[in-house]
Amino acid sequence: MTTTSLRAEIESFLIAGRFTISRGSKTEARVIRVELQQDGIIGQGECVPYSRYGETLEATLETILSLAPQLASGLDRTTLQSALPPGAARNAIDCAFWDLEAKRAGTDVAKLANILPPARIETAYTISLDTPDAMAEAATRHAHMPLLKLKLGAPGDADRLAAIRAAVPNSRLVVDANEGWQPSELQTLLRAAHNAGIELVEQPLPAGNDALLAEIEHTVPICADESAHALAGLDQLVGRYDAVNVKLDKTGGLTEALAVAQRAKELNLAIMVGCMVSTSLSMAPASLVAPFARWVDLDGPLLLAADRPNGLAYTDGAIDPGVNRLWGRYA
Incomplete structure (x- = not known):
């Protein structure tokens, strides 16, 4: 059985100026980047926890890292859908799985998903x-x-x-x-x-x-x-x-x-x-x-x-x- 290893971390990117909506302003975008590795091949994904939905960076990162044993034991993209509810944590892992699957198959995600993306x-x-x-x-x-x-x-x-x-x-x-x-x-x-x-x-x-x-x-x-x-x-x-x-x-x-x-x-x-x-x-x-x-x-x-x-x-x-x-x- 192929073993999936997990790595995840919080990263920060400066916003050009200030981003303001009705709930407040920010000058920095903080994201979580996830890496999934199988046989030396790495797939990656990113998510943005949103406080409006009760999410925090720290709790989301903890949720992601808590899946490491299940990933090592065979959790895949299909079983991920029931392992976590919709939200930022599942997004980063799901997208990392898609990236990983495309690389392992020697193709791209659009073909795997049977999607014809527009040229522009x-x-x-x-x-x-x-x-x-x-x-x-x-x-x-x-x-x-x-x-x-x-x-x-x-x-x-x-x-x-x-x-x-x-x-x-x-x-x-x-x-x-x-x-x-x-x-x-x-x-x-x-x-x-x-x-x-x-x-x-x-x-x-x-x-x-x-x-x-x-x-x-x-x-x-x-x-x-x-x-x-x-x-x-x-x-x-x-x-x-x-x-x-x-x-x-x-x-x-x-x-x-x-x-x-x-x-x-x-x-x-x-x-x-x-x-x-x-x-x-x-x-x-x-x-x-x-x-x-x-x-x-x-x-x-x-x-x-x-x-x-x-x-x-x-x-x-x-x-x-x-x-x-x-x-x-x-x-």
């Missing part, structure tokens, strides 16, 4: 929450990007929308409120988003307090993020949401992310594939969900001061999946 993936670029003028200025500087994602969820969002649209009249825009809108202001802000030509509003109300979404007119399509994690609960989103943001740190890896994408299609839910602020080691597996997605938000490395070596190639907001020596490809 256009990704959103995130504009952090700030004053209307500051966000308008940032949008102007990045107007060459194919899609801008606006972080909102604070008083004055209608003013932000108006200022940004005036600054970039021809840009495609989506909004992420990060649960920051109040039910009493929801319809007013959705009208403001409609008037500003917004394509999608992500998670306007807090998860668990979003029943109102089934009762109002969706003047702009509404996407679930904090309300949508994995396969469990996906069906309950129908009627409240028009789309779902698939993130591997929520689904617990690429394996369940692909299952979520398939089920969302069956439920007529559009897909956004998203990410945390992290490196190309997180973006590469997430990019395999892009063929199923209407909106792609995989700009994590663009928000960092420096990505990992051999990461994905970004040109004016477009990813070239063919330029990737970091993950998922036999070399």
